[in-house]
Amino acid sequence: MLYHLLYPLKSVFGGFNVFRYITFRTIFAILTALIISMVVGGWFIRKLKAMQIGQYIREDGPQSHHAKTGTPTMGGLMIIFATLAATVLWAELNNPFIWLLVLVTLGFGLIGFFDDYLKVIKKQNKGLSGRAKLVTQTLVALVPAIWFYANPGFDTTLTIPFFKSVQPDLGFFFIPFAVFVIVGTANAVNLTDGLDGLAIGPVTIAAAFYMIFCYLAGNIKIASYLQIPYVRGVGELSIYLGAMAGAGVGFLWFNAYPAQVFMGDVGALALGGALGTVALATKQEVLLAVVGGLFVVEALSVIIQVSFFKVSNGKRVFRMAPLHHHFELKGWPEPKVIVRFWIISIILGLVALSALKLR
Ligand code: 57M
Numbered sequence: 001m002l003y004h005l006l007y008p009l010k011s012v013f014g015g016f017n018v019f020r021y022i023t024f025r026t027i028f029a030i031l032t033a034l035i036i037s038m039v040v041g042g043w044f045i046r047k048l049k050a051m052q053i054g055q056y057i058r059e060d061g062p063q064s065h066h067a068k069t070g071t072p073t074m075g076g077l078m079i080i081f082a083t084l085a086a087t088v089l090w091a092e093l094n095n096p097f098i099w100l101l102v103l104v105t106l107g108f109g110l111i112g113f114f115d116d117y118l119k120v121i122k123k124q125n126k127g128l129s130g131r132a133k134l135v136t137q138t139l140v141a142l143v144p145a146i147w148f149y150a151n152p153g154f155d156t157t158l159t160i161p162f163f164k165s166v167q168p169d170l171g172f173f174f175i176p177f178a179v180f181v182i183v184g185t186a187n188a189v190n191l192t193d194g195l196d197g198l199a200i201g202p203v204t205i206a207a208a209f210y211m212i213f214c215y216l217a218g219n220i221k222i223a224s225y226l227q228i229p230y231v232r233g234v235g236e237l238s239i240y241l242g243a244m245a246g247a248g249v250g251f252l253w254f255n256a257y258p259a260q261v262f263m264g265d266v267g268a269l270a271l272g273g274a275l276g277t278v279a280l281a282t283k284q285e286v287l288l289a290v291v292g293g294l295f296v297v298e299a300l301s302v303i304i305q306v307s308f309f310k311v312s313n314g315k316r317v318f319r320m321a322p323l324h325h326h327f328e329l330k331g332w333p334e335p336k337v338i339v340r341f342w343i344i345s346i347i348l349g350l351v352a353l354s355a356l357k358l359r
Contacts, residue, residue, distance in 0.1 A: 003092050022215060022235050025090040029239045030246035033086035037078055037250025045254060045261045048072035055262055058125050062320070062328050071259055074116050076267015079247045080109050086243035095236040097281055100144050101274055107140035108186055108273030112265030127265065137183045137269070144277050145178035153232060161287050161355035164227055181285055182276035188295035189272030191302055191322045196259035197252055198324055198338050202345035203271045204248030206291045209349040210278050211241035216356065217282045226356050229283035237278060244274065257335045290352040294345050298322045
């Protein structure tokens with residue numbers, strides 16, 4: 001909004017020319033979202049407490065989690081609010097990628113909201129049914145998937161990290177692939193969200209790396225130098241991702257161990273859905289499995305555990321799935337699991353960044 005209001009006034013005051021630059025607006029989007037979530041956070045947590053929006057804790061979970069009963073949840077609402085407010089303030093609002101991201105964030109956020117709301121009302125750990133979640137998530141994910149496919153300027157080939165000459169064209173199958181990436185990322189982030197700060201740390205790290213990728217992919221000179229796909233207009237998403245990273249750090253202020261608030265499905269699904277969509281928009285869709293490698297490993301641990309549990313009549317590979325519970329039950333203190341998982345996420349992000357140059 002500020003871009004539209006102030007940039008045209010550059011002829012009156014030359015300083016307003018800086019609003020042209022994505023880098024300038026991204027930095028201010030980060031700061032704006034960070035400040036909003038930190039300022040609103042305390043008030044919002046008090047409101048959640050007053051409305052008794054507290055987390056029900058599963059009885060079959062690790063013993064240490066029972067002390068978390070009643071911790072306010074649905075803190076994702078403040079992440080979404082801070083991200084969208086900062087985006088609306090600093091982004092170019094006639095950019096279709098921005099609106100696509102707003103739509104996916106709100107769509108997945110709404111599904112998560114209903115799920116959390118049902119859990120809070122019933123005071124148990126069951127919200128929407130698995131089937132209802134999958135169907136609604138697929139419907140929301142179909143919007144960007146079809147939009148990408150139908151957009152004449154968008155090609156349906158995949159970019160394979162470290163192998164730039166291998167570019168399989170998915171054609172029509174790009175649509176189911178895109179739905180898989182978006183829905184898969186949303187649910188993987190959701191599974192990871194089981195220790196204080198465990199999901200928001202890697203989400204913020206992934207958002208920060210994709211913020212860089214968007215800038216590079218949206219700049220024709222840099223994209224051709226790095227030999228990565230150039231996507232016209234996608235640079236503006238740096239502002240959205242900067243806002244998401246800023247809001248994430250602001251939320252972490254309150255979600256850091258011992259957490260004063262959880263993000264809830266409203267936060268986890270919205271953030272995961274948005275990350276999946278950004279990976280597709282930048283044409284760095286496969287790289288998300290590296291940047292978000294932690295989410296992949298957490299999801300895989302559940303798949304392996306559940307499958308093995310079924311075929312072996314109740315035997316387990318891990319002490320408990322998802323993987324973070326395995327380390328907790330091995331005796332690692334919760335903060336140690338969390339910080340080590342963050343460190344792994346940073347390493348994965350750096351590996352992904354190197355993939356842009358190496359081939
Ligand atoms: C939700 N989140 C929490 C909070 C958060 C198929 C199955 C493996 C699914 C999986 C599952 O339900 N995962 C998704 C994971 C929950 O947190 C809420 O949920 C939101 C995110 N969706 O924002 O609102 C609990 O996580 C803890 N938490 C924190 N700090 C945070 O910042 O400590 C969350 C955020 C909170 C709190 O305790 O209550 C959740 O329920 O874990 N199921 C599981 O993860 C279960 N695993 C399991 O049953 N594994 C089995 C195999 C055979 C399937 C096994 O290994 O034996 C475990 N979940 C829990 N305890 N809590 C089982 C033990």
